Amino acid sequence: MSLWLDVCFSGLVVGSIYVLIGHAFNLAFLTSRVFNFAQAQIIAIASLLAYSAVGLAAGNVPLTLALLLGIVVATGVIGYLQERLLIRPTFRFAGSEAWLVSTLGGSIAIQGLLGIIWGTEPLRVDLFGSSRLIEFIGIRQTLGGIVLVTVTLLVTLALPLVVNRTRAGKEVRATAENRVAAGLRGINTTRLTAFIFTAAGALTGLTGIVGAPIIFAWSDSGSLLMVKVFVVLSIAGFGSTSSIVVAGFGLGIFEAVVRYELGGQYVTILTFMLLVATLLIRPAGLFARGSERLV
C-alpha cells in the first residue's frame, strides 16, 4: 500500500508542474484565444534566475526571498512584453494565425538566448533545503516536492476565488465568453489582456521557481514542458480550472503508474492513446458542456 502511495505521490509532484503551467496557459488563452508558445520559456527563465539568485544570496534567507519575489515580478513583466511584442501586433491581421509563428519564433529565440547566458546543461537548484527528505504515511519525498504540491493546491484554490469574486475576474470571464460584447459593455479588453498576460507570466515564473528543485534550472525545460502542457490542455479543454487540475494531476499519476506497472517505454504511447480517447469521448474537454472545444 505504501509503495502505491509513494508511486502516486511521485506522479502528483510531476503533475503539479503540469497543473500550474496549465493554469497559466489557460489564463492567458481565455482573454486572447492565443496559445502563447513563448510563455513556456518563462519557466526556464525563472528557474535559471532562481539558480543565480541562490548563488548571489549565498545563504542569506531574507535576500533570497527578496530576489525570488523580484523574479516573480520580472517574469510578470516578461509576460506583458510577450503580449505586447509577439501577440498584440498580430491582431491587426484579423483571422490570421500570425501569432502562431510569432510566439513560436519568440520561444526559440528566448531558448537560444538562455543557452548562451547560462549554458545548455541543467543546473541544480536547492531552495531552503529543498532536497531534504521527509517521510510520512509511507511516502518518501523531498521538501521541494511537498512544497510544489502545496503551492499547486493553494493556487488551484485561489484561482476560482479571484476569477469569481473580483472585478478583474468577472471581466476576464466576460471577455472569455465574448470579447466583442465585453468591449461593447465598456471593458477595455486590450488593457485587460495585457494585465492577464502579466499575471500569467508571474504564475509561470512562480512555477519555474518552485519547480526548479525538481526539474532543475535548464534552458531546454520550457520546450520540454510545453509538449506535456499541450497534452494536459487538450485533455482538459480550456476554460475550467477543475478540469486542468484533474488532467494535470491525472497525467502525472498515470505516467508514474504506467512506468511502474508496464515500463517506461509505454508511457508516451499510452499517453497519446489516452489523449485520442479523450478527444473522441469528450471532444469539448473533460468537464465541458457541449460547447465547441478550442484545442
Add this chain to the structure above:
Amino acid sequence: MEREAQSNLDGIRAARSDVENGVIDDLLGGRITRRQFIRWGTVAGMSMPVLGAIIEACGPIAGTSNGPLKLLLLASDTGPAASYGPVYRAGWNAAIADINSNGGVLGRQLKATIRDDGTDTSRAVTVVQDEITNNKPDYVHNGAISSNGPGVTPLLTRAKIISVQAAQNEVMNDTLKFPYYFSNGLKASTYSIATAGYLKGLGVKTVGILAPTDGTGTTLILYAPQAFKDAGINVLDIERYVNTDLDMSSQLRKLDAKNPDYLLLSMGLSAPAGYILQNIDRLGIQRPLIGDIGTSGGLNENATSFPGAKSLSRLKLVAFAVQARGEGARGSNAAVTAEIPVFKNYENGKISNIQISTLAYDSISIWATAAAQAKSADADKVKAVLESWEATPSSKTFLTFDKVAFSSTNHFTNSGVSGIAIVQAGTLDSNSTRQIVSTLT
C-alpha cells in the same frame, strides 16, 4: 617490379652529386613536378638520358609519382551536429600537422579538403561525388554522423578509396560489400564486454539495467545481456525511460526490488542523469552504480547536474582512458596535449570530448601508417596491410586505442577493451585529476 625500379634508382643515385640527389629527392617527395625536375635537373648538370632514366625508375615506385596525397574530410560544421565540427577539425588538423612535419607519407605531404556535410547524408553524398569527379582523394573521413557510412561508402567502393572513421554501426562491417571501409571505433558490444569484465572482477553476480528508449539505450540493451551472461552475471531486470521524463523513480523502485548487486545506468549527458541520481537519493537506494560509455560522454560537462547528489560517490563510469586523462583537469587536456603537443594549438588546449578528437586523429594516422607500410597509397595495397594487422600488429601505437587490428573478415578494429577505463564520477580530486578506478586489459 617496384623492387627492380628501386634498385635501378639506387644505382643512378650512387653516381650523382649531392645537388643532383637533392633534385631527385624533391621529385620523390612530390615537391616538384616531372616538368620542374627536367628543368632543374638540366640546370644541375644531368643529361636528358639520365633524367629520363630517373623518371622511368621513379615512375613505378608507388606514391612518388605525384604531388601531395589528397584527403577529403567531411565535417559537420552546420546542422544538428555542428558542435562536433571543431572537435573533428582539431583531431584531423593535428594529425596532418604531425605527419607533414615528419616528412609526410611516402615522402608526400598530406593536403586536406574539409567540406561541410551539414549533418545531412544526402549532402555528404553530393560532396563526395563532386570531389571524386573533380579532385579524387586518396583517403576520405566519412564524418560525424553514422548514416554517412552506408550513404557515402558505396561511392568510395566504386572509386576504390579507403575510408577510416570511428563507427559503431556493425552493418558497415561487411568486408565484401564495403572492402575499403574501416572503423577505428570499438564495436558497440565491446563496451558491454568491458563493463561485464570489470563487474565480474568485483565478484558481481547480478545486475539491473536502466536505459533510455533512444538509440544509445537500445544499443546497450542489444549487447549487454549477452556480455553479462558470458561473464556469468545474471541480468535481473531491464527498465526503460523516455528522455523527456521528469521522474524515473517508478523504474528505479522496480529495479531495486529485484535486489541486484549493481545497477547499470545509461543516462546520457543532460537532465535525465540528474533526475535519475536525484530519484536514487530520494528513494534511498544504496546499491553501487555504474554508468555506461554514453553517460561518461562529457566527463567535465555533465558534472553540472551531478553535484549535490549523494549517489554520485557510488557512481563509476565506463569511459575512454584517453578521455579520463584528457579531461582530468576541468576544461583542459593537459595529459593529452603532453602526448600530442599540436593539440595545444586548438582552443588553447581545451577540447571537450577529447576522445572524439583523438579518434579523428587516429583515423588519418591509421591510414597513413598503412600506406607507409604498403609503400603505396593504392587502396588495394593499403587495404591488404590493414587486414594484416590482426595477425601482425602494427608497431605504431595510436592515441585512443594503442592497438588497432583488422582482418580480411573484420574491418572494425578488434582492440579489445584496452583503452577503456573505469573512472570515479563526480568532482575532481585535490590534484584536479580524474580518479581512474581501473584500466581494463
